[in-house]
Amino acid sequence: MTEPTLEANPERYRVLLESSPLVPWEADARTWCFTYVGPQAEGLLGFPVEAWYDGDFWVQQIHPDDREKALATCKRLCRERSSYQFEYRMVRADGSIVWICDVVSVEMRDGEPDVVRGFLIDVSDRKESEDRLQLMADALPAAIAYVDKDQRYQFVNQAYEDWFGIPTTEVVGKTLEEFLGQEMYRSLGPQVERVLSGERIKYRSHLRGPDGVRRHFDASFVPHQERGGEVLGYFSLVLDSTSQVEAEEEARHTRDQIAHVSRVATMGELATSMAHELNQPLSAIVSNAQAAMRFLAAENPDPDEARDALADIADDARRAGDVIRRMRSLLSGDKPQHTALDLNGLVEGVAALLHGDAISRQITVTLELGEDLPEVMCDSIQVQQVVLNLMVNGFEAMSHEGMEHRELTVGTAARNDAVEISITDTGIGLDPEIVEEIFEPFVTTKEGGMGMGLSICRSIVEAHDGRMWADTGAEEGATFHLELPTPS
Amino acid sequence: MTSSDATVYIVDDDPSIRTSLARLMRSVNLRAETFASAQDFLEREPPQDSGCVVLDIKMPGKTGLELQQEMESLGVALPIVFLSGHGDVPMSVQAMKHDAVDFLEKPVGEGDLLSAVRLAIDRNIQARRERAIRSEIRERINTLTPRERQALDLVVRGMITKQIAAELGVSEKTAKVHRARMMKKMEAGSVAQLVQMFARQ
Numbered sequence: 001m002t003e004p005t006l007e008a009n010p011e012r013y014r015v016l017l018e019s020s021p022l023v024p025w026e027a028d029a030r031t032w033c034f035t036y037v038g039p040q041a042e043g044l045l046g047f048p049v050e051a052w053y054d055g056d057f058w059v060q061q062i063h064p065d066d067r068e069k070a071l072a073t074c075k076r077l078c079r080e081r082s083s084y085q086f087e088y089r090m091v092r093a094d095g096s097i098v099w100i101c102d103v104v105s106v107e108m109r110d111g112e113p114d115v116v117r118g119f120l121i122d123v124s125d126r127k128e129s130e131d132r133l134q135l136m137a138d139a140l141p142a143a144i145a146y147v148d149k150d151q152r153y154q155f156v157n158q159a160y161e162d163w164f165g166i167p168t169t170e171v172v173g174k175t176l177e178e179f180l181g182q183e184m185y186r187s188l189g190p191q192v193e194r195v196l197s198g199e200r201i202k203y204r205s206h207l208r209g210p211d212g213v214r215r216h217f218d219a220s221f222v223p224h225q226e227r228g229g230e231v232l233g234y235f236s237l238v239l240d241s242t243s244q245v246e247a248e249e250e251a252r253h254t255r256d257q258i259a260h261v262s263r264v265a266t267m268g269e270l271a272t273s274m275a276h277e278l279n280q281p282l283s284a285i286v287s288n289a290q291a292a293m294r295f296l297a298a299e300n301p302d303p304d305e306a307r308d309a310l311a312d313i314a315d316d317a318r319r320a321g322d323v324i325r326r327m328r329s330l331l332s333g334d335k336p337q338h339t340a341l342d343l344n345g346l347v348e349g350v351a352a353l354l355h356g357d358a359i360s361r362q363i364t365v366t367l368e369l370g371e372d373l374p375e376v377m378c379d380s381i382q383v384q385q386v387v388l389n390l391m392v393n394g395f396e397a398m399s400h401e402g403m404e405h406r407e408l409t410v411g412t413a414a415r416n417d418a419v420e421i422s423i424t425d426t427g428i429g430l431d432p433e434i435v436e437e438i439f440e441p442f443v444t445t446k447e448g449g450m451g452m453g454l455s456i457c458r459s460i461v462e463a464h465d466g467r468m469w470a471d472t473g474a475e476e477g478a479t480f481h482l483e484l485p486t487p488s
Numbered sequence: 489m490t491s492s493d494a495t496v497y498i499v500d501d502d503p504s505i506r507t508s509l510a511r512l513m514r515s516v517n518l519r520a521e522t523f524a525s526a527q528d529f530l531e532r533e534p535p536q537d538s539g540c541v542v543l544d545i546k547m548p549g550k551t552g553l554e555l556q557q558e559m560e561s562l563g564v565a566l567p568i569v570f571l572s573g574h575g576d577v578p579m580s581v582q583a584m585k586h587d588a589v590d591f592l593e594k595p596v597g598e599g600d601l602l603s604a605v606r607l608a609i610d611r612n613i614q615a616r617r618e619r620a621i622r623s624e625i626r627e628r629i630n631t632l633t634p635r636e637r638q639a640l641d642l643v644v645r646g647m648i649t650k651q652i653a654a655e656l657g658v659s660e661k662t663a664k665v666h667r668a669r670m671m672k673k674m675e676a677g678s679v680a681q682l683v684q685m686f687a688r689q
Contacts, residue, residue, distance in 0.1 A: 279573050279595055280573075280594070284504040287511070287512040287601070288512070290512055290602075291511040291514070292515075295515050305515070312508060316504050358548070360546050
């Protein structure tokens with residue numbers, strides 16, 4: 001059909017060739033002197049076609065920065081391959097620059113390259129958009145890379161050079177293992193395997209940079225998949241989150257310190273109650289000691305009674321020690337330590353600490369502790385502080401003149417993946433309109449209150465991935481709930 | 489009646505305080521009974537023996553001060569020694585106004601509690617003795633005839649037999665008989681003794 005017609009008419013070949021945007025050419029493989037160029041050549045560089053036939057026109061018009069490399073590449077490849085392509089810049093008549101993709105085929109004679117032919121293609125537009133892309137990528141405050149399925153870097157942005165001190169041109173072509181080193185590669189390996197199996201990955205980690213400074217980063221890997229699903233490589237986006245993580249750490253530290261200070265303040269307010277708790281065992285010790293001495297010094301000594309007295313002294317001394325230990329544990333340490341906690345034991349301990357306060361306020365404290373509670377991973381001191389604060393708040397809500405019914409109930413219960421502590425008082429209750437606001441700092445319903453207690457409580461609970469809320473009773477009182485997650 | 493027959497009633501919500509105080513009392517040969525709350529104590533039969541109450545001022549339920557007032561209104565005449573966890577001036581003032589023997593701060597120093605308890609028991613024995621005498625006098629007065637009762641009043645007002653006779657409108661001799669019978673029934677050796685008895689009841 002059409003093929004023989006085209007073959008039979010070389011003129012049609014010429015028309016087709018010379019109306020294409022590609023510039024056809026032919027040259028002597030020894031001298032690089034053109035023996036033919038298409039008429040489009042004039043449009044490409046702005047020189048008349050005749051000028052192209054000057055001895056070393058091509059060599060002269062290659063951009064000086066690319067000349068050496070282009071010639072070397074060309075000389076090498078025309079011996080090694082029958083066809084190849086390479087890219088370089090040429091200088092136009094007006095001095096402007098054009099990016100060329102040169103597609104070459106080689107004709108050999110007697111084992112030497114004889115004639116080379118090919119097309120010059122203006123790829124300036126593509127190069128420009130690549131440059132724009134590179135510019136954008138370099139300007140981002142993130143490390144961006146494209147890694148192929150053989151785990152070789154195909155593209156990296158400037159951040160790699162800034163972070164690792166290695167020029168981007170040297171990174172490209174290296175494998176992950178070569179570039180990152182064995183140790184870092186080992187920790188990264190599993191993530192790379194996952195992304196290369198087609199999974200999108202997000203993770204947070206840290207590493208020590210070449211300067212020895214610990215840096216935190218958030219990484220996301222996106223697989224590059226063909227339509228058929230085969231993974232060709234992946235894009236990697238790594239954000240330096242060091243300053244964010246440091247700010248979070250600082251905020252946490254500040255919160256722990258505030259919690260500590262408020263704990264000390266609470267303990268100060270409870271000093272009287274604590275004194276009562278210490279006085280009880282001390283009084284018993286004094287009485288028992290006096291009694292024991294008398295039983296032994298009597299005309300008919302009673303060693304049995306004396307022994308009982310001594311045994312009781314030992315018990316009471318232990319009890320006093322417990323009080324002191326509980327106080328000290330609440331006062332010490334502004335660095336939280338997460339341990340497995342039995343919340344029933346914790347509630348009992350806090351209730352014991354407040355025993356004296358409850359009595360002097362004429363409040364009955366009832367514990368309704370759930371059975372078989374799972375343990376939670378929490379900082380014991382901070383959780384005690386929350387329970388202490390909520391109980392004292394309840395006490396204060398019931399300490400107004402003329403309140404007859406004064407009962408505080410502390411309950412614990414297992415919930416789905418959590419343990420709940422609820423603290424219910426029979427006090428003045430909460431205005432439903434401010435039930436949510438009371439957890440905000442500086443919001444208080446207490447005369448002379450600072451309004452920090454509940455906001456500190458909530459921030460402690462939230463730092464434990466728990467939640468806290470309040471509701472008000474139908475007729476009297478309020479209930480505060482806190483929920484702490486059980487380890488999954 | 490001696491203090492060794494006395495009973496100390498200990499009211500405190502703290503079991504180890506109760507045990508230790510009871511033991512301390514036994515070590516000085518005092519009987520001790522313990523109660524965990526004011527209510528428990530009030531539910532007991534009113535004590536007949538002499539003694540005193542050692543009372544914790546801060547307890548769940550009824551406080552020490554409330555128990556003191558209730559005992560007062562029920563006529564339970566036992567002296568009270570208060571124990572408090574820490575110095576609470578208004579409470580101690582109120583307790584002392586209502587005739588508490590002492591108000592001691594825990595932990596109570598060596599000897600303080602025992603001397604307060606002894607003082608309280610002595611006061612109770614004294615008061616019981618006083619009450620016994622008063623009721624004895626009252627019983628004697630009850631044995632008097634109306635005339636003798638009149639003679640008593642007049643003697644106490646300082647009248648001599650002659651004046652009494654005039655006052656009662658009887659002969660001096662009759663008046664003398666009433667007066668002599670009255671003095672005998674009252675077991676008074678002299679007018680001075682009689683006046684003293686009369687003043688007591």
